[in-house]
Amino acid sequence: MRNPIFTKLLSQLPATVPFVGPETQERARGALFDARLGANESVFGPSPKAVAAMQAVSEEIWKYADPTSFELRTALAEHHSVDIDNIVVGEGIDGLLGYLARMVVQEGDDIITSDGAYPTFNYHVIGYGGILNKVPYKEDHEDLDGLLKAVINTNSKLVYFANPDNPMGTANSAEAVQGFIDLLPDTCLLALDEAYIEFAPDGISPRIDVGQSNVIRLRTFSKGYGMAGARVGYAIGAQEVILQFEKIRNHFGMNRAAQAGALAALQDQEWIEHIRDQVKHGRDQIGEIAHDNGLSIIPSVTNFVAIDCGRDSTFAKLVLSYLVAHGIFVRMPFVTPQDRCIRVSVGLEEDISLFANLLPKALSAARSGS
Amino acid sequence: MRNPIFTKLLSQLPATVPFVGPETQERARGALFDARLGANESVFGPSPKAVAAMQAVSEEIWKYADPTSFELRTALAEHHSVDIDNIVVGEGIDGLLGYLARMVVQEGDDIITSDGAYPTFNYHVIGYGGILNKVPYKEDHEDLDGLLKAVINTNSKLVYFANPDNPMGTANSAEAVQGFIDLLPDTCLLALDEAYIEFAPDGISPRIDVGQSNVIRLRTFSKGYGMAGARVGYAIGAQEVILQFEKIRNHFGMNRAAQAGALAALQDQEWIEHIRDQVKHGRDQIGEIAHDNGLSIIPSVTNFVAIDCGRDSTFAKLVLSYLVAHGIFVRMPFVTPQDRCIRVSVGLEEDISLFANLLPKALSAARSGS
Numbered sequence: 001m002r003n004p005i006f007t008k009l010l011s012q013l014p015a016t017v018p019f020v021g022p023e024t025q026e027r028a029r030g031a032l033f034d035a036r037l038g039a040n041e042s043v044f045g046p047s048p049k050a051v052a053a054m055q056a057v058s059e060e061i062w063k064y065a066d067p068t069s070f071e072l073r074t075a076l077a078e079h080h081s082v083d084i085d086n087i088v089v090g091e092g093i094d095g096l097l098g099y100l101a102r103m104v105v106q107e108g109d110d111i112i113t114s115d116g117a118y119p120t121f122n123y124h125v126i127g128y129g130g131i132l133n134k135v136p137y138k139e140d141h142e143d144l145d146g147l148l149k150a151v152i153n154t155n156s157k158l159v160y161f162a163n164p165d166n167p168m169g170t171a172n173s174a175e176a177v178q179g180f181i182d183l184l185p186d187t188c189l190l191a192l193d194e195a196y197i198e199f200a201p202d203g204i205s206p207r208i209d210v211g212q213s214n215v216i217r218l219r220t221f222s223k224g225y226g227m228a229g230a231r232v233g234y235a236i237g238a239q240e241v242i243l244q245f246e247k248i249r250n251h252f253g254m255n256r257a258a259q260a261g262a263l264a265a266l267q268d269q270e271w272i273e274h275i276r277d278q279v280k281h282g283r284d285q286i287g288e289i290a291h292d293n294g295l296s297i298i299p300s301v302t303n304f305v306a307i308d309c310g311r312d313s314t315f316a317k318l319v320l321s322y323l324v325a326h327g328i329f330v331r332m333p334f335v336t337p338q339d340r341c342i343r344v345s346v347g348l349e350e351d352i353s354l355f356a357n358l359l360p361k362a363l364s365a366a367r368s369g370s
Numbered sequence: 371m372r373n374p375i376f377t378k379l380l381s382q383l384p385a386t387v388p389f390v391g392p393e394t395q396e397r398a399r400g401a402l403f404d405a406r407l408g409a410n411e412s413v414f415g416p417s418p419k420a421v422a423a424m425q426a427v428s429e430e431i432w433k434y435a436d437p438t439s440f441e442l443r444t445a446l447a448e449h450h451s452v453d454i455d456n457i458v459v460g461e462g463i464d465g466l467l468g469y470l471a472r473m474v475v476q477e478g479d480d481i482i483t484s485d486g487a488y489p490t491f492n493y494h495v496i497g498y499g500g501i502l503n504k505v506p507y508k509e510d511h512e513d514l515d516g517l518l519k520a521v522i523n524t525n526s527k528l529v530y531f532a533n534p535d536n537p538m539g540t541a542n543s544a545e546a547v548q549g550f551i552d553l554l555p556d557t558c559l560l561a562l563d564e565a566y567i568e569f570a571p572d573g574i575s576p577r578i579d580v581g582q583s584n585v586i587r588l589r590t591f592s593k594g595y596g597m598a599g600a601r602v603g604y605a606i607g608a609q610e611v612i613l614q615f616e617k618i619r620n621h622f623g624m625n626r627a628a629q630a631g632a633l634a635a636l637q638d639q640e641w642i643e644h645i646r647d648q649v650k651h652g653r654d655q656i657g658e659i660a661h662d663n664g665l666s667i668i669p670s671v672t673n674f675v676a677i678d679c680g681r682d683s684t685f686a687k688l689v690l691s692y693l694v695a696h697g698i699f700v701r702m703p704f705v706t707p708q709d710r711c712i713r714v715s716v717g718l719e720e721d722i723s724l725f726a727n728l729l730p731k732a733l734s735a736a737r738s739g740s
Contacts, residue, residue, distance in 0.1 A: 004557040005527045006614060007476050013617040023436035036433065045432045054431065054627065058424040061599040062415045063406065066393035091461060091623045098620050106377050127618050157375045187374040229431040229626030244376060247383040248497050250468050253461045255625040256599030257424065
């Protein structure tokens with residue numbers, strides 16, 4: 001009965017999953033992970049004020065959330081010095097990318113991204129029948145010139161990149177990104193994923209200008225704000241772009257406690273300052289561990305570090321497998337040559353210490369090919 | 371820049387909202403509602419065990435939720451005596467209906483629903499370019515014969531109805547629904563919305579048979595389980611149908627605390643028994659208030675009651691406006707002749723008392739045409 005009922009596009013799609021979660025891996029190995037350093041979650045958690053807000057609202061969870069996210073959008077608008085109509089809140093950047101793909105992608109459209117960048121963007125583009133044009137990284141950075149050329153060559157309507165980047169942790173400068181924007185044809189929308197921006201130093205994010213109607217910024221409470229499990233993302237853009245989301249989004253998709261938590265988190269910028277310090281310290285620790293093992297790292301401005309395992313993908317996979325098998329959840333980049341690395345999120349002291357103990361054994365096991 | 375970037379379909383869609391939330395109305399009137407009886411939320415809240423679970427998980431909200439909702443699906447599968455692969459969890463029934471529309475609806479497809487039924491279903495169908503064929507209610511019940519005829523006449527691939535129904539609160543019998551299913555062509559999928567089933571007596575929901583590959587049941591933790599703000603819905607169906615969701619859904623759309631809360635809520639079936647009694651009592655109270663005011667009600671098996679205001683839509687709107695202006699959030703059906711009614715959700719004693727005090731004044735104001 002499938003073919004007559006489901007769309008032709010759906011029947012052509014694979015039953016793919018952008019990421020296999022750590023819980024699935026835990027069930028497969030029959031034990032919980034001792035350290036959870038694979039999803040770039042913020043182990044430091046959110047502001048205690050955000051936790052308190054979520055706990056308080058749990059008592060009134062019988063109420064639907066405000067479908068307009070009015071209070072949160074108002075606070076975000078103030079935070080970013082834009083108007084409330086320049087902001088849409090959604091179920092994580094993942095959810096917003098899904099909406100965005102639906103808004104833009106028609107079957108057969110050429111869409112531009114970096115090769116090895118965010119699988120969830122790819123998932124949504126393919127899910128709407130788009131054709132992915134992937135531009136290789138350049139020296140472990142997203143290649144803005146290459147992306148721009150690809151846009152122009154394919155007359156693409158949508159280009160995605162993350163700055164700071166994931167999975168490498170590198171960033172292009174605000175000037176470079178602004179240069180890209182200035183040269184981008186106005187027939188192409190840039191989805192600029194700034195999920196990791198709270199960890200980055202100044203000079204990475206170009207000034208927000210909602211007059212640029214072909215740029216949409218994606219931000220999240222999942223990373224710096226430490227609320228990945230809450231699923232609160234938002235987009236900033238020109239009003240005429242943001243309004244398009246109203247036509248298609250799940251207006252009642254947001255969790256009420258999560259919205260309250262995000263508002264409280266936003267209002268506690270001191271916590272973010274504190275996290276920034278913690279994360280910087282954590283990156284330094286990972287760098288030292290890598291160095292102690294004769295490995296180098298890719299300098300990162302995020303809450304994770306790509307460690308160059310010094311050989312090829314096969315070798316890095318062996319290192320990764322050993323770590324995962326022995327209780328440390330980590331991930332690695334998807335494509336060559338970035339997949340010579342493993343990607344380790346900043347952790348608590350005890351997480352990092354487990355990693356420090358295990359990495360030499362993992363390298364040794366990998367060197368012996370097991 | 372809109373036209374070259376966004377899809378043709380999107381540019382044709384209105385910026386519509388299925389429901390205006392009470393918070394928006396509160397901002398418009400400059401005061402909070404004294405009683406929230408308009409969205410069929412469960413004022414009695416969820417099981418205290420669910421609240422405790424959500425509060426506990428708020429402490430670890432830095433972790434993404436399990437994208438497979440494994441524990442919750444396992445418990446739901448056991449609860450319904452089906453396999454875990456017969457269950458998909460999503461961001462409320464609203465979210466699942468969005469996915470379902472995407473899976474089935476191609477531009478120009480004829481889709482069948484009742485006239486005056488769930489606006490969010492309509493929103494998603496239109497959002498994917500479907501053409502809604504709306505079948506009138508019959509004596510305040512969804513007209514199963516009419517719906518079946520419409521399916522056959524249009525060769526439709528998708529038909530939706532709710533049982534129990536919203537906004538009238540009536541239900542067709544399990545036998546009648548099963549009769550519909552038995553006669554439904556296998557080229558058409560039935561989306562059977564059972565959001566209110568926990569309030570209904572036995573004999574309303576046909577036996578779940580996941581061998582029926584053209585029936586998908588939609589259930590929720592928003593109503594009986596009292597967790598509307600958590601956004602946890604689920605669908606039960608044949609494995610080959612459920613698997614389709616994996617191709618397109620936002621795998622990381624679920625809130626971690628909400629999943630834990632839903633699991634705890636499901637495990638506390640005593641609470642549901644307790645709620646069922648409370649809701650029955652509440653319906654009786656609303657019936658008495660209507661009766662005291664010389665009005666009749668539509669007998670309901672849900673947590674809300676449609677009160678027949680005894681005249682036309684204009685009159686019912688005046689009654690509704692008075693109530694809303696004076697602090698009671700209620701809603702009313704969208705189409706004639708159901709829009710002779712106002713729809714009042716079961717409330718706490720203090721909510722119902724406010725309503726009892728205000729209804730005579732609202733009727734009086736409406737009769738004087740103000």
